[in-house]
Amino acid sequence: MAFTPGQEWTAADAALTALAGILRLLPTGRTLPPKSLLAATGPVRALVELIVDEVNQRVVQGRAVRWADA
Numbered sequence: 001m002a003f004t005p006g007q008e009w010t011a012a013d014a015a016l017t018a019l020a021g022i023l024r025l026l027p028t029g030r031t032l033p034p035k036s037l038l039a040a041t042g043p044v045r046a047l048v049e050l051i052v053d054e055v056n057q058r059v060v061q062g063r064a065v066r067w068a069d070a
Helices: 011-022 035-040 042-069
Strands: none
Touching: 011 035, 011 042, 035 042
16 A cells, blocks of 8 residues: 555555554555655554654664674
8 A cells, every 4th residue: 555645545545554654565565655644643643653753763873783793
């Protein structure tokens, strides 16, 4: 399921797509969800943003540790 701007989303589909994108489960690789997709998550937006931010922070920290060890 790829994100298409202007596409109608259910809150559940938008949340799943946002999380799948940050977890590299989509064929596009790891991507941060656009604001329009986050807006479509509706009542669970805060939770989705929290998870996306946490995963992104852990990925960045992991890269920094690998570079420091190299």
